[in-house]
Amino acid sequence: MQGIEGVLSYGAGATFSKTRIMTPSTSVSAYDEISINTLGLPFVALILLVVLPLSVAAGFASGRHRRQRLLAAGGAVDVVVGEMAMNAFLALLGLLLAFTFGNSLAVSLSIKAATTDEASALGTAFLRADYLAEPGRTELQRALLEYGRTRVVPKHAPIDSEEKLNAFLETTLTAQARLWPLTLEATRDPTPPPIQTFVAGAMNAVLDAHLYRVSSFSVPVSAFTQAMVLAAAATALFLVGNRAGMLGQFLTWRAYAFAFFLSAIMYTIIDLRRGNAGFILADDSTLRATILDMEQALADRQ
Numbered sequence: 001m002q003g004i005e006g007v008l009s010y011g012a013g014a015t016f017s018k019t020r021i022m023t024p025s026t027s028v029s030a031y032d033e034i035s036i037n038t039l040g041l042p043f044v045a046l047i048l049l050v051v052l053p054l055s056v057a058a059g060f061a062s063g064r065h066r067r068q069r070l071l072a073a074g075g076a077v078d079v080v081v082g083e084m085a086m087n088a089f090l091a092l093l094g095l096l097l098a099f100t101f102g103n104s105l106a107v108s109l110s111i112k113a114a115t116t117d118e119a120s121a122l123g124t125a126f127l128r129a130d131y132l133a134e135p136g137r138t139e140l141q142r143a144l145l146e147y148g149r150t151r152v153v154p155k156h157a158p159i160d161s162e163e164k165l166n167a168f169l170e171t172t173l174t175a176q177a178r179l180w181p182l183t184l185e186a187t188r189d190p191t192p193p194p195i196q197t198f199v200a201g202a203m204n205a206v207l208d209a210h211l212y213r214v215s216s217f218s219v220p221v222s223a224f225t226q227a228m229v230l231a232a233a234a235t236a237l238f239l240v241g242n243r244a245g246m247l248g249q250f251l252t253w254r255a256y257a258f259a260f261f262l263s264a265i266m267y268t269i270i271d272l273r274r275g276n277a278g279f280i281l282a283d284d285s286t287l288r289a290t291i292l293d294m295e296q297a298l299a300d301r302q
Contacts, residue, residue, distance in 0.1 A: 028169045034218040037160055041278045044270055048263035051230065052237055056255045059238035063245025082246060086239040093236045096229050097265060104272035111275045111282045114216045118209035119286040122148050125202035126294050129186070131195050136186025138301065143182050144206070145294045147175040151213065152287060158277035159217060169214075176210065179203060216275070226270075233262055 063082075122144060129140045150172040159165050183203045187196040237259055244251055268280070275282030 028166055028173065031165070031169060031214060034165065034214070036162070036165060036217055037158070037274060040160065041267075041271060041274060045263075045267055047230075048266055049260070051234055052259040052263050053256055055234040055237040056241040056251070056259050059241030059243075060245040060251045060255075061241075062238075063242035064248075065245075066242075067246050067248060082239055082243045086236070086243055089232065089236040089239055093229075093232045096232055097269070100225075100229055100269050101265075101272075104269045108272045108275075108280070108282065111216045114209075114212040115282065115284045116286045118151060118206075118213050119290040121202070121205040121209040122151075122287075123290045123293065125199075125206045126290075126297070128199050128202045132186045132191065132199060136182070138298070140179075140182045140186045141294070141298060143175070143178045145291065145298065147172070147179060147206075148287070148291045148294060150175045152284065152291070153276045155276055155281055158274055160277070165217065172210070176207065179206065229266065233266065237262070 126141055126144050129137050129144070132140065150168075153159060153168070159168055180203065183200060187199050237255075240255055240258070241251060244255065271278035271280045274280075
């Protein structure tokens with residue numbers, strides 16, 4: 001289990017104030033290697049809806065031009081021209097889409113699992129605090145509630161920049177810094193040692209859950225991989241249009257329908273990785289329900 005000192009990672013010389021609030025001096029900077037999605041979904045949709053249909057049109061124009069040059073020179077056009085290359089790229093594209101879709105689905109499930117595990121840890125720690133005496137019990141439970149509120153990322157307000165990530169971490173780590181000092185104070189003697197261990201173990205689980213939630217922010221596929229998939233899709237569509245132009249066929253709505261449908265699939269793959277943006281939102285209802293239960297429990301006590 002992650003040690004408490006390792007979880008909080010405060011700078012040297014940090015001390016408790018009279019209100020037992022510690023200001024993290026190094027915790028936020030320790031997460032400087034987190035890679036987050038910085039490209040907005042509207043811009044992603046624009047790129048896909050422009051690049052892929054244009055690839056079809058560019059391929060058709062190139063193929064028609066090549067056909068005209070061959071016929072003008074008295075040459076013949078092979079009826080299977082470019083078919084092998086087109087099929088190879090389409091097969092490669094299908095393989096890439098399968099892998100990236102599977103990765104995105106796994107990322108989406110991991111985000112949900114990390115949120116559910118944290119909700120479970122918060123609820124358990126809150127309930128176990130009921131075994132403590134006043135005033136430590138209520139004070140610790142209020143601190144857990146305040147911390148839980150900082151863990152909720154608003155819908156359609158994704159953490160898509162370094163500034164937003166640092167602000168989120170600063171807020172949540174400041175609230176987190178109160179938990180362990182309050183736990184120590186609430187479980188001091190004459191609290192029986194079994195109760196001390198009972199409550200401290202639950203609080204450690206809350207602190208450990210923070211690490212899994214933060215790791216869920218750092219899950220985007222690399223820019224190189226995304227560019228590779230886009231290049232494969234554009235090339236495959238270019239070859240589809242090119243073959244139609246070489247054979248003297250008309251570029252019908254079917255080719256563009258394929259391009260737009262492919263754009264929708266690729267957008268969905270990217271959208272799945274964004275927990276709080278786009279059409280597919282991460283389910284954090286367990287965390288919100290836990291916070292509501294905590295609020296109601298404290299309200300009934302008053």
